[in-house]
Amino acid sequence: MKVDYVHSVQTAYRKLLDCLAKPGTMHSLRPESAALDLPVACYKSTMMLMMMFLDPEVSFHIIGRRKEDAERYVTQLCGARVSPLGEADFVFVLKDRDQGALIEAIQASKLGDLVAPHLSATVIVEVEKNTAHDELLLSGPGIQWVSPTSIITDAEFVDSRAAKNVEYPLGIEMLFVDEDHRLFAIPRTTTISKVR
Amino acid sequence: MxxxxxxxxxxxxxxxxxxxxxxxxxxxxxxxxxxxxxxxxxxxxxxxxxxxxxxxxxxxxxxxxxxxxxxxxxxxxxxxxxxxxxxxxxxxxxxxxxxxxxxxxxxxxxxxxxxxxxxxxxxxxxPLRETEQSELRAKRLHAEKEYSGVWLSLFEQIMKYGCTATGADHPTxxxxxxxxxxxxxxxxxxxxxxxxxxxxxxxxxxxxxxxxxxxxxxxxSLAFVDRPFVSESMHGKICRLCGAEGVFLDESVQAAGAGPFYECNDTGYCRQRQSSKSRLDRGEQSGD
Incomplete structure (x- = not known):
């Protein structure tokens, strides 16, 4: 692996922190992830996020057609535990998923409870494309006015996410990565409305 | 290293x-x-x-x-x-x-x-520590958005002192x-x-x-409708080093007989203003 692990993960993390603190902000993880050369059937930026998040203290779940291979490799690399979908701290929904798998992941991922709402899942989704078109409008903390965006993925995710996050502070965080390494994050506090 | x-x-x-x-x-x-x-x-x-x-x-x-x-x-x-x-x-x-x-x-x-x-x-x-010593109960109070204890503590301060007495760390x-x-x-x-x-x-x-x-x-900042939140008043006070007004100032006491003097609490800000001021002064002098 031709990657300076310490500094690549640090710069990638700061980009993620910025995306999450300012929903609607998009960053490219290309400088950090392009050099990754690992035999896992996922985007390189997804792999970077796995390396950023996973260790023996947390659990994860992968959704995709070749999930067994990916889970085995990621467990060996990071030491994290594979868990059922409803118990995983991090859920990775890969590009080669079956239709409807993203909605199922949103519905089934863990939510924490009101005493410990931070124990909810973070769902990482591989999408076709993250762009700055104005199909969706974001509002909430981190956004000064409203932020236009467009995430090309399963159209129903907006409604499923809204249903999942209906009882704030309970909710899940969603991170979106595309093939061109673009990263986009939506915390539970963000309200998404569709532009008609 | x-x-x-x-x-x-x-x-x-x-x-x-x-x-x-x-x-x-x-x-x-x-x-x-x-x-x-x-x-x-x-x-x-x-x-x-x-x-x-x-x-x-x-x-x-x-x-x-x-x-x-x-x-x-x-x-x-x-x-x-x-x-x-x-x-x-x-x-x-x-x-x-x-x-x-x-x-x-x-x-x-x-x-x-x-x-x-x-x-x-x-x-x-x-922020609930003063009114709730148990960590677990405090977490439950946050979960239920049950903040009566904090409000009551501010109310008691008003009853006792006529205003909220939180010098710093006023809950938000x-x-x-x-x-x-x-x-x-x-x-x-x-x-x-x-x-x-x-x-x-x-x-x-x-x-x-x-x-x-x-x-x-x-x-x-937590406050009551009839007792709005009030921050420290810096009205009429000026930093003796850079002349700043309307910023947070430290008060120092001089020798007996003389009044207190004030300086910017943020030393970086104060130095920046002082160096800008001296650059301006030098510029004015060379312009003469």
């Missing part, structure tokens, strides 16, 4: 703090527990802020560390030197040049931008959900947390808690 990993911590420690920070940003004002490592300074001396700093700092960052507004106090200097030795990053006293500002008990006077991160050191992160309501300790910043700084353009991270090392305010988050 070579004996240590970049930024002192091993990567697993950074990863744990980074995960806690992400959830803290996602739930503004909510205290996320974290492991809080042993640091080479004592707990209660800024270890929470320091751990947050070391988990996020990178080679290209420029850091500023202040303690009660001062760049030169022992706490600020030792923390800044430690970070610098462990990372090799550049340091500055100018707020506008810093990408990360770590502060004990002040928000810098120069308005922060969306590209900056402010880290505040927190001694007691639990964040995003209309969590009552949050803003750390012991003066009430003057409370308003500056509201809708702040910068990301603000709070680290409490001894209490093992991390919490955060994303940019443009609603932060209201």
């Amino acid at each position: 070579n004996k240590y990993n970049f930024a002192f911590f091993d990567e697993q420690s950074k990863r744990e703090i980074r995960r806690a920070l992400l959830k803290a940003v996602a739930i503004p004002g909510y205290q996320v527990p974290f492991a809080s490592r042993e640091m080479p300074i004592a707990r209660g001396w800024g270890t929470g802020g320091l751990q947050v700093m070391l988990a996020i700092v990178g080679k290209k960052d420029v850091i500023k560390v202040i303690d009660q507004g001062s760049d030169d106090s022992v706490n600020a200097v030792s923390i800044r030197k430690f970070i610098q030795q462990m990372t090799g990053v550049l340091e500055t006293a100018e707020t506008s040049e810093a990408s990360i500002v770590q502060s004990r008990h002040r928000v810098p006077e120069v308005p922060l931008t969306g590209e900056q991160i402010l880290i505040l050191q927190v001694p007691i992160p639990e 309501m964040v995003h209309e959900r969590y009552v949050m300790s803003p750390s012991p910043i003066p009430r003057y700084d409370n308003r500056r947390l509201n809708d702040c353009a910068a990301l603000i991270l709070f680290g409490a090392g001894r209490e093992k808690k991390i919490y955060a305010l994303p940019p443009y988050t609603k932060v209201e």
Whole structure:
């Protein structure tokens, strides 16, 4: 692996922190992830996020057609535990998923409870494309006015996410990565409305 | 420096703090527990802020560390030197040049931008601690948004003193959900947390808690309709060094008979104003 692990993960993390603190902000993880050369059937930026998040203290779940291979490799690399979908701290929904798998992941991922709402899942989704078109409008903390965006993925995710996050502070965080390494994050506090 | 990993911590420690920070940003004002490592300074001396700093700092960052507004106090200097030795990053006293500002008990006077991160050191992160000693019960009260104890405590202060008597650390309501300790910043700084353009991270090392305010988050200081929140009055007071008005000033007492004098609490801001003023003065002289 031709990657300076310490500094690549640090710069990638700061980009993620910025995306999450300012929903609607998009960053490219290309400088950090392009050099990754690992035999896992996922985007390189997804792999970077796995390396950023996973260790023996947390659990994860992968959704995709070749999930067994990916889970085995990621467990060996990071030491994290594979868990059922409803118990995983991090859920990775890969590009080669079956239709409807993203909605199922949103519905089934863990939510924490009101005493410990931070124990909810973070769902990482591989999408076709993250762009700055104005199909969706974001509002909430981190956004000064409203932020236009467009995430090309399963159209129903907006409604499923809204249903999942209906009882704030309970909710899940969603991170979106595309093939061109673009990263986009939506915390539970963000309200998404569709532009008609 | 070579004996240590970049930024002192091993990567697993950074990863744990980074995960806690992400959830803290996602739930503004909510205290996320974290492991809080042993640091080479004592707990209660800024270890929470320091751990947050070391988990996020990178080679290209420029850091500023202040303690009660001062760049030169022992706490600020030792923390800044430690970070610098462990990372090799550049340091500055100018707020506008810093990408990360770590502060004990002040928000810098120069308005922060969306590209900056402010880290505040927190001694007691639990705003309910005065009225609820049990950690578990306090967590349940937060879960139920049951904040009668805090309101009653403010009410008692008004009954006793005629006004709220929180000199610093006046509790705030964040995003209309969590009552949050803003750390012991003066009430003057409370308003500056509201809708702040910068990301603000709070680290409490001894209490093992991390919490955060994303940019443009609603932060209201708790107050009653008929007793609005009032910050310290700086009306009519001027810094004797730079002439600044309307900023947070320290009051010092002179020899018997003379009145008190005032100086900017934020020393970096004050020095910046003084050097601008002397440049202007020199320019005027050469123009003559």
